[in-house]
Amino acid sequence: MMKKSFYLNNFVFSFVLAFLLCASFFVCFSLKSKEISFVECTFCKDEFHSIDPKAWLIVYPGIVGCTKQCPLALAKLKAFRKAREGQNISFLYLVMDENIPVDHAEDSLQAYKKELPIQTYHPKGDKRKFFQRLGAYLPISPVLKERDEHNSIFFCIPPSRDRVYVCKDLDHFAIETLSQPDVKNHLD
Template identity: 40%
Template sequence: MELKRWIQRLLWVFVVFLLVGISSLLHFFSSTYRKIPCEICEFQFDSVPKPNWIVIYPGLVGCGKKCPIALENLRQFQSRFPNTKFSFYFLVTDPKETEEGIQNYLAYYQTSLAIQALRPKSAEEVQFYRRLGAYLPEHPVLKQKDEHGTQFFLIPPNRKVVYALPKLGEDDWIQIQKEMNKE
């Protein structure tokens, strides 16, 4: 009888540990963003006021599919969090794009969103953005097909990491804020 109770207790302890472990794994994998160390963020964005969060969307000038939706998401994101200071950037992913073309493309969006063009200035920056998953087209056919990702990159005021998000969602934003407050 005593052995039977001991086995039952052991089984309950095992079940509790199993449930806690599964819960932890689900929490870990349910996070939709990635946190990546940023070696270049501090000097690349040294002109951005320190309290600002930097939000980057990599896109193609002239894109008529994904970019307009993403840029509208940036505008809505800003309006949902009016007490947070943001600096928005459109990462120009085609190095052959002209300044005039970039400004013409962004002019419409700049009427409701303070967004600036961002161009990688070095091979190191290009590699960094590729590592994040920003598509930098190397073949004109891919550009013509608007083949690029739809990630957003958030850089917190400390400029030490980049959060790569498939979409700008309130749940991820709240989770990132909690993570930042713990540091």
């Protein structure tokens, strides 16, 4: 009888220990995945010199003619702007497809410009490749464009224009970056 109790106690202890280890691993991993990553940007200062140097840039890489993800992402941008009314933020719509004329891209944003002051940005060459490496979607095939299946990521560029933050959740980004002293100073 005592032997059964000993094995049962060891089994329960081992199970609880394994559960706690798994739970701590899950918590650490989930916290790690919410970290905000950034990439140094050597051309941003020159590329965006005409935009208010005190403003954060929020860049959304959309697809002209998109009917699913882009309207949702642009609605997120409107809500983000509204929640941060007093902050100095500029918005750019990143057009990755070099075959889209500038006028066509501008026309596709007219409905959103009433509530969201957003400009189009057409990067060329290495600058386009830079954003593509960060996750900006470039559908090459017309079939892929018709499917309209791409993710919604945002690129956030601080007033220092020395880096590009890559984030999927703008609200999480704002909370995390506003708590960092070097970033908070730019938004005050």
